[in-house]
Amino acid sequence: MAVERKHPDELLDELGILEPEEIDLEGIAAYCGAFVVYEPLSGAEARIVGNRDKAFITVNSKSVRSRQRFSIGHELGHWMWDRGRMAFACSSDVQDRRWSGADKETLANKFAADLLMPAQMFRDRAQRRPSTIETVSDLADQFQASLTATAIRLVEFGSFPCMVVFNSSSGRDWFFASREVDGKFWPHKLLDEYSFAHDLMKGKGRTSAGGVVDADTWINHPRASHYELHESSVLIGPSRVLTLLWWKNEKMIEDLIGDDY
Numbered sequence: 001m002a003v004e005r006k007h008p009d010e011l012l013d014e015l016g017i018l019e020p021e022e023i024d025l026e027g028i029a030a031y032c033g034a035f036v037v038y039e040p041l042s043g044a045e046a047r048i049v050g051n052r053d054k055a056f057i058t059v060n061s062k063s064v065r066s067r068q069r070f071s072i073g074h075e076l077g078h079w080m081w082d083r084g085r086m087a088f089a090c091s092s093d094v095q096d097r098r099w100s101g102a103d104k105e106t107l108a109n110k111f112a113a114d115l116l117m118p119a120q121m122f123r124d125r126a127q128r129r130p131s132t133i134e135t136v137s138d139l140a141d142q143f144q145a146s147l148t149a150t151a152i153r154l155v156e157f158g159s160f161p162c163m164v165v166f167n168s169s170s171g172r173d174w175f176f177a178s179r180e181v182d183g184k185f186w187p188h189k190l191l192d193e194y195s196f197a198h199d200l201m202k203g204k205g206r207t208s209a210g211g212v213v214d215a216d217t218w219i220n221h222p223r224a225s226h227y228e229l230h231e232s233s234v235l236i237g238p239s240r241v242l243t244l245l246w247w248k249n250e251k252m253i254e255d256l257i258g259d260d261y
Helices: 006-014 027-030 065-081 091-095 103-114 119-126 133-143 147-157 196-201 253-254
Strands: 034-039 046-051 052-061 086-089 162-168 173-177 209-212 228-237 238-248
Touching: 006 027, 006 103, 027 052, 027 065, 034 065, 034 119, 034 162, 052 065, 052 103, 052 119, 065 103, 103 147, 119 133, 119 147, 133 147, 133 238, 147 162, 147 228, 147 238, 173 253, 196 209, 196 228, 196 238
Parallel strands: 034 052
Antiparallel strands: 046 052, 046 086, 162 173, 162 238, 209 228, 228 238
C-alpha cells in the first residue's frame, strides 16, 4: 500500500496541531509511515530509505536540534512527493542553497518550511515585526527552525517589503523577495565592499552586523544610490552569509517601480 500524498497543512489539521511547540516532527513522520533514528553521519545531514508504505529517516546526531528538525521535514518531503522505492542523502549545503526552482531538493525544502512554520501560525507571530536577523532569530527559536528557513518565511509572511540574500565565497547563490519588490529589484552578484555582509565574509571578528546602507550597496538599479535600505546580516557557516534587506522607508519602491532599465 503506497503512502498517500499530503500537504503539510493537511497533516497538521489531521493531527490537531495549533501551536509551534506541538509540531513533533518524529511523531508526524511516524504518522506518515517514516521512522526517525539518530546516528553520526559524515557528509550528510540526513538520509531516507523507503519502499511502498514504510521508510526510515536517519538524522545526523551531531547536528544542532533546529538542523535535525529541518532535516526530518526535508526527508519527509521526499517521502510525500517522490514515489516508489527511494533513497536520498541530503547535506546542509542542499538545505541552505536549494530555495529556488522546482527540483526535488527545493520542493523538499519548501515542504519542510511549510511543516515547521505553518503559514498562518507564522504570520500571526511575525506581524509588524522588523525585518531583521534579530526577529528571525527569535522566530527561529519559537519554531525550532533554522535561520535560513525562518528568514525566507519572514520575507513571505512578514508585514514589510524585504528580501533575503544568501552569499558564499563565490558570490550570490540565491535571493528571495517579498511581493512588493519581487521582479522589480535585483541584488548584485558580488558583495559590495561597503556592505556589512562583506565584512563578515572577510572575518572581521563578528558573527552578525547591520544598519542603514545606501541602496546601491546591494541593489542593481541606476538610481539606487538616491535611496537607503536597512541591511541585517549574519554569518551562518564558513564563508556563508545570510542577509535581510528591509525597505523601512518605502519611497524607493514607490519611486522606481515601473522604471525600464
